[in-house]
Amino acid sequence: MKRILIISFLLLILITSVYAKTFKANTNLIINPTEKQTNAVFDKAQPPFLAVYQKNGRTLVLLAAEHGPKSLPAVQYSFNEYHPQVALIEREPKSPIGNCKTNEDGYTAALSAKNNTPLVRIDADYEKQWQYAKKNGFSYEDFQMFWIIKNAEGVAKHENKQPTAKEEIENYKNEVHNPAWGNLFTQESLSEYFKQHYYGYFNSTDFIKLRLDLQSSSPKKWVKKTPFYKMMHAQPDVRSVFMLQNIAAALNEYEIVFCEMGSGHFIDIHKALKKMLGKPHYIKAEQIPPQELWQDCSLEGLQEKTLIKDNDFSF
Numbered sequence: 001m002k003r004i005l006i007i008s009f010l011l012l013i014l015i016t017s018v019y020a021k022t023f024k025a026n027t028n029l030i031i032n033p034t035e036k037q038t039n040a041v042f043d044k045a046q047p048p049f050l051a052v053y054q055k056n057g058r059t060l061v062l063l064a065a066e067h068g069p070k071s072l073p074a075v076q077y078s079f080n081e082y083h084p085q086v087a088l089i090e091r092e093p094k095s096p097i098g099n100c101k102t103n104e105d106g107y108t109a110a111l112s113a114k115n116n117t118p119l120v121r122i123d124a125d126y127e128k129q130w131q132y133a134k135k136n137g138f139s140y141e142d143f144q145m146f147w148i149i150k151n152a153e154g155v156a157k158h159e160n161k162q163p164t165a166k167e168e169i170e171n172y173k174n175e176v177h178n179p180a181w182g183n184l185f186t187q188e189s190l191s192e193y194f195k196q197h198y199y200g201y202f203n204s205t206d207f208i209k210l211r212l213d214l215q216s217s218s219p220k221k222w223v224k225k226t227p228f229y230k231m232m233h234a235q236p237d238v239r240s241v242f243m244l245q246n247i248a249a250a251l252n253e254y255e256i257v258f259c260e261m262g263s264g265h266f267i268d269i270h271k272a273l274k275k276m277l278g279k280p281h282y283i284k285a286e287q288i289p290p291q292e293l294w295q296d297c298s299l300e301g302l303q304e305k306t307l308i309k310d311n312d313f314s315f
Contacts (some may be wrong), residue, residue: 023058025248027241029272032233038217038267045282047263048074048104051270052082053277059256060247060277063104064266065090068157071104074283075260076291079111084258086250086305087112090243090265092123095175100297102158104260110297118305122246122259124239126176132238133231140182141193142227148172148190149198149228153211165190165202197226215264232264240268242308248276249307 031037045064048071053060061078065071078084089105091097100106112119124132133143151171152163165187177184185193194202198210199222213220214228223229243265250257273280 023248023251023276025244026272026275027244029275030237030240030244030268031271032237033267035217041267041270042217042263045284047071048285049263050074050078050283050288051266051273051280052283053273053280055277057255058251058277060251060273061256061258062247062266062273062280063258063260064263065104065260067104067154067262069102070285071260072107072293073288073291074285075104075107075111075258076293077283077288078258079115080291082256082258083115084117084256085254086118086120086257088120088122088243088246088250088257088259090123090261091121092129093121093125095121095123095126097299099158100299101295106299107293107297108258108260109299109302110294113299113302114294114297116301116303118303120246120250120305120307122243122261122307124242127178128238128242130178130181132234136231136234138227138231138234141185141189142231143181144172144177144185145190145193145197146228146231147176148185149207149211149214152205152207156207162203163205163207165194168202198228237265237268240265244269244272246307247273251277253307 047064047066049064051062051064053062059082061082061084063071063074063078065074087108089097089108091105097109098104098106100110109119111117130140130143133146134140148168148171152168155161155163155167165185169185169187169190173184191202194200194205198205200210213223214226215232216223219229243259243261247257247259247269250259
């Protein structure tokens with residue numbers, strides 16, 4: 001009898017220990033942030049910044065990125081100081097990883113390869129993104145332009161050239177388009193759609209300024225009418241849902257997790273992260289010491305893995 005009690009007690013300890021380290025993603029806490037909620041986070045730190053969570057022997061180092069080279073020192077610092085056992089990046093499956101010399105997802109991938117750290121893509125695939133957009137009443141034209149505007153901003157910012165309708169349609173066709181979803185824009189239909197909803201000529205638009213307007217925490221009246229703004233604020237964002245679920249899965253498997261995502265996604269999920277992990281410690285960009293970046297970065301030897309299978313993810 002005594003032996004049975006001892007065994008039962010040990011099993012209870014084991015079960016309690018396992019349960020204590022089980023992290024669950026409460027996607028009901030993902031928010032469509034108001035201006036006040038956005039400012040409340042940015043008052044603590046401006047992107048790029050790190051939010052470091054620690055609970056039950058687990059550490060999450062999350063980079064709320066400003067997409068581009070300004071976020072690279074925070075990635076280097078995180079690998080130097082925390083030595084993550086797995087790295088999560090905002091990148092869709094099968095989509096090309098960004099340039100490791102200019103993009104935080106690419107630099108994270110390069111350091112992961114260098115350190116034999118598994119890399120996980122935590123952005124929902126385009127099929128899921130399109131089905132989500134369709135479910136929320138958006139047209140295929142809305143979906144195409146949402147991607148094209150984001151890509152055009154990247155071209156303008158990182159390649160320092162003016163995006164054109166012809167090039168952006170080709171980019172979309174090569175990376176995203178599925179004929180089963182609908183008709184691909186022609187140059188004429190794209191120009192007409194853009195002029196109708198974004199009040200300008202595509203080939204002469206300043207896409208860096210446009211993206212800032214569309215993502216402003218204090219948007220102008222015309223911005224709120226755009227399909228881009230409405231799609232971005234559809235609740236909950238399927239991409240943020242998938243990111244949160246991947247973070248929980250990573251914490252259940254690894255003790256130290258590094259994750260990078262745009263600061264907008266961080267704001268979407270920050271309440272859910274607080275519920276799951278408690279309050280974070282913020283590290284501002286200016287608090288990070290100067291970092292010696294890997295100038296000859298490469299993805300050679302990169303090992304990718306999947307934490308959540310398609311069948312296990314729903315929205």
